Amino acid sequence: MSNKVVGILGGGQLGRMLGASASLLNIPIIVLDVGDDSPAKQILNNPSSKNLSHIDGSFKDPSFILQLAKKVDILTVEIEHVDVNALRKVRETHPHVEIHPSPETIGIIQDKYRQKLHLKEHLGGSSAPLGPFRSVDATREDIERAVEELGLPLMLKRRTLAYDGRGNYVLRKSDPPAIADAIQFLCPIGAGKDELYAEKWVPFIKELAVMVVRGRDGKVTSYPAVETVHRDNICHLVWAPFRTTSVEQDPGIRANAERIAQEAIKSFTGAGVFGVELFLLPSGEILINEIAPRPHNSGHYTIEACESSQYDNHLRAILGLPLGSTKMKVGAAGMVNILGSDGSEPSQPNEISFSPDAIIDKLTHVALSTPGAMPHLYGKAQSRKGRKMGHVTVVGVSDAEVRERMAGLLQALAEFERQPDSKTPPTPASLRPHLLGQSHPHPLISIIMGSDSDLPTMVPGAHILQKHFPSVPFEVTLVSAHRTPLRLAAFAKGAGERGVKVIIAGAGGAAHLPGMVASMTGLPVIGVPVDSKSVAGGGGGLGGVDAMWSILQMPRGIPVATVAINNSTNAALLAVRILSAGNPDLVREMEAYQRGLGEEVDKKIGTLGEIGWGNYGKK
Numbered sequence: 001m002s003n004k005v006v007g008i009l010g011g012g013q014l015g016r017m018l019g020a021s022a023s024l025l026n027i028p029i030i031v032l033d034v035g036d037d038s039p040a041k042q043i044l045n046n047p048s049s050k051n052l053s054h055i056d057g058s059f060k061d062p063s064f065i066l067q068l069a070k071k072v073d074i075l076t077v078e079i080e081h082v083d084v085n086a087l088r089k090v091r092e093t094h095p096h097v098e099i100h101p102s103p104e105t106i107g108i109i110q111d112k113y114r115q116k117l118h119l120k121e122h123l124g125g126s127s128a129p130l131g132p133f134r135s136v137d138a139t140r141e142d143i144e145r146a147v148e149e150l151g152l153p154l155m156l157k158r159r160t161l162a163y164d165g166r167g168n169y170v171l172r173k174s175d176p177p178a179i180a181d182a183i184q185f186l187c188p189i190g191a192g193k194d195e196l197y198a199e200k201w202v203p204f205i206k207e208l209a210v211m212v213v214r215g216r217d218g219k220v221t222s223y224p225a226v227e228t229v230h231r232d233n234i235c236h237l238v239w240a241p242f243r244t245t246s247v248e249q250d251p252g253i254r255a256n257a258e259r260i261a262q263e264a265i266k267s268f269t270g271a272g273v274f275g276v277e278l279f280l281l282p283s284g285e286i287l288i289n290e291i292a293p294r295p296h297n298s299g300h301y302t303i304e305a306c307e308s309s310q311y312d313n314h315l316r317a318i319l320g321l322p323l324g325s326t327k328m329k330v331g332a333a334g335m336v337n338i339l340g341s342d343g344s345e346p347s348q349p350n351e352i353s354f355s356p357d358a359i360i361d362k363l364t365h366v367a368l369s370t371p372g373a374m375p376h377l378y379g380k381a382q383s384r385k386g387r388k389m390g391h392v393t394v395v396g397v398s399d400a401e402v403r404e405r406m407a408g409l410l411q412a413l414a415e416f417e418r419q420p421d422s423k424t425p426p427t428p429a430s431l432r433p434h435l436l437g438q439s440h441p442h443p444l445i446s447i448i449m450g451s452d453s454d455l456p457t458m459v460p461g462a463h464i465l466q467k468h469f470p471s472v473p474f475e476v477t478l479v480s481a482h483r484t485p486l487r488l489a490a491f492a493k494g495a496g497e498r499g500v501k502v503i504i505a506g507a508g509g510a511a512h513l514p515g516m517v518a519s520m521t522g523l524p525v526i527g528v529p530v531d532s533k534s535v536a537g538g539g540g541g542l543g544g545v546d547a548m549w550s551i552l553q554m555p556r557g558i559p560v561a562t563v564a565i566n567n568s569t570n571a572a573l574l575a576v577r578i579l580s581a582g583n584p585d586l587v588r589e590m591e592a593y594q595r596g597l598g599e600e601v602d603k604k605i606g607t608l609g610e611i612g613w614g615n616y617g618k619k
């Protein structure tokens with residue numbers, strides 16, 4: 001057992017997952033939370049002989065916080081709504097106890113208005129990546145002034161004690177009854193004068209999140225930015241890593257989100273993991289929404305998908321250990337939260353029931369029979385509608401595989417929710433089955449050509465992928481080096497961020513497309529020389545030899561693989577072989593395809609033997 005003891009304020013699911021990481025290093029954890037049965041306490045059974053027993057009390061109560069401080073070397077939090085003054089006091093009475101993140105950081109972050117002011121001050125004032133905001137009293141007059149200044153709809157938020165959307169209110173009208181409703185919702189137990197603040201409505205197209213790790217030396221590193229999807233203000237899905245979804249979208253969004261998140265966390269003090277929630281605007285601009293001074297729901301996926309999880313790294317950071325790698329070790333990952341329902345009995349009793357709440361039981365069973373899926377149940381005693389009861393992480397080699405695997409879980413959820421009076425959210429386009437003859441929304445191979453007249457030459461390659469390699473999603477699109485040079489640049493620079501791994505470019509005549517694409521991306525490019533005699537206004541009937549030389553003779557440093565004239569089939573097969581590096585399943589699929597070719601030849605050998613060479617090919 002390590003000689004350092006860690007105390008956690010809060011014993012919920014984050015504490016439980018932190019505890020699981022701590023157990024791997026045999027680091028003792030003492031939990032402060034009410035009762036003996038909180039999710040974290042359930043899995044952390046300390047030797048009572050060493051005075052390591054958990055504390056039954058509120059993490060908001062100064063006397064219990066002091067009691068915890070007496071037993072530990074390092075204090076941390078799994079929830080920010082703690083008593084910061086008590087933590088400050090600990091620093092005086094127990095100077096040897098380190099507190100991470102610092103009480104000052106927790107104090108700033110737990111008050112969302114102070115959090116915004118702090119970020120504004122440290123991230124460039126009016127140029128900080130924040131939407132306009134202002135403090136507002138919970139009075140009709142002041143809310144009216146805020147509407148005048150920031151417009152409608154107006155986001156009204158409680159400054160403190162708000163999470164999972166509780167404490168947020170969208171004001172859509174500014175008449176007195178609407179404002180009265182807002183005040184009633186936000187301040188049900190009487191309006192405190194300065195409990196609220198207002199944010200200008202941000203017309204975001206997506207929500208992103210970045211988990212940042214801050215070491216004791218103040219150095220920061222981050223996990224890849226992810227896309228988060230919320231339902232009723234609660235995190236529903238996470239897709240990792242964040243991908244741009246169109247050629248037109250700025251490929252720098254992910255790196256920019258990570259940079260902004262890291263800059264924000266540099267401005268605080270103390271160590272640990274921080275969750276940074278961000279908005280993506282239609283222009284590609286990124287704004288900070290909110291920060292959490294602890295591991296975060298949008299980082300659960302790191303347990304299965306990254307070389308070290310957010311929990312591993314939170315512990316390493318607060319203990320001053322070397323930080324673990326934040327890289328993903330799988331191609332892609334997804335996470336769906338399991339929220340409690342109204343607590344009905346499982347409809348089809350399973351041999352093992354995981355919960356009396358039917359949806360929890362059902363999703364767990366579906367996850368257990370989904371490859372790459374890992375269910376996590378938090379052990380909360382009571383399931384309530386909307387309460388976070390668990391989650392499922394799904395990993396896979398590609399975005400397409402993860403989404404396909406996730407589809408079964410979302411389907412089960414949708415079936416469960418299809419009550420007569422409830423609306424089922426439509427399946428997102430990216431989860432619908434991939435239609436034959438259509439580009440896949442999450443391609444690994446991109447087949448491009450300069451003109452639709454090249455399509456007949458490029459289609460055989462698409463057919464071979466569709467027929468023999470169904471696990472390889474691909475797209476087919478037009479990009480012309482000469483006629484749409486800007487689209488060409490956007491395509492090439494953004495392909496990697498869209499998740500594309502290999503590009504096949506067909507071109508005739510001067511055939512600049514493959515080489516130009518290769519010069520603007522690090523991805524492998526395979527050129528298909530197209531016999532362009534049919535190309536309008538070009539070609540000159542050189543039979544494709546022109547394009548072949550052009551593609552072959554690339555300058556040093558920018559290689560393009562070249563196949564035979566018109567041979568998109570071999571280009572597709574070569575692309576699969578490139579993808580199969582590090583993917584033994586795909587190597588086997590390729591070998592199966594090759595066996596098929598061998599069988600064709602065997603058949604011909606048989607026929608030749610049967611009818612004799614003199615008659616072969618005569619009929």
Ligand SMILES: *[C@@H]1O[C@H](CO)[C@@H](O)[C@H](O)[C@H]1NC(C)=O
Pocket residue numbers: 456457530531534543544565566
């Ligand atoms: C290449 O394909 C085009 C379109 O199918 C065809 O017209 C042309 O003859 C082919 N050329 C060669 C050399 O195979």
Ligand SMILES: *[C@@H]1O[C@H](CO)[C@@H](O)[C@H](O)[C@H]1NC(C)=O
Pocket residue numbers: 460564565566567568569570
């Ligand atoms: C590609 O090349 C192979 C070998 O020359 C040939 O059998 C095949 O028909 C070619 N495919 C196309 C589309 O030209």
